[in-house]
Amino acid sequence: MRQILLLLILLAAALPVAAQEDELMGPDTWPTTVEAAVADILSVMSDEDKAEVRGTEKEDLIMFHHGWGTGIRNDYGLWRGNTELIKAACGQACHPDDASMIIIEAVWAALQEEG
Numbered sequence: 001m002r003q004i005l006l007l008l009i010l011l012a013a014a015l016p017v018a019a020q021e022d023e024l025m026g027p028d029t030w031p032t033t034v035e036a037a038v039a040d041i042l043s044v045m046s047d048e049d050k051a052e053v054r055g056t057e058k059e060d061l062i063m064f065h066h067g068w069g070t071g072i073r074n075d076y077g078l079w080r081g082n083t084e085l086i087k088a089a090c091g092q093a094c095h096p097d098d099a100s101m102i103i104i105e106a107v108w109a110a111l112q113e114e115g
Helices: 002-014 034-044 047-054 058-064 068-075 083-090 096-114
Strands: none
Touching: 034 083, 034 096, 047 096, 058 096, 068 096, 083 096
């Protein structure tokens, strides 16, 4: 069980977000809708990562909060003023952690539809 948890943590850290690792997106390139964020994420995810997320139970998506979720918060400016994406995710102002989790769930839902 501990090895599986470690593997999942490592996977979460490796899941991509569209921005280069050494270069964060700026306000002029941030997605401002959940749909745009999902499209951006899906465009750079490997087939293996897609399969892993698709195979994860919805209630287990929280395991991606650190790593992948951190990347979403950092790359999409959720800590740096992207209030449009936060409001699009939550329907109102909310914590960046909550907004990134909604985006993760939306990626998961899109992958479920792809089948």
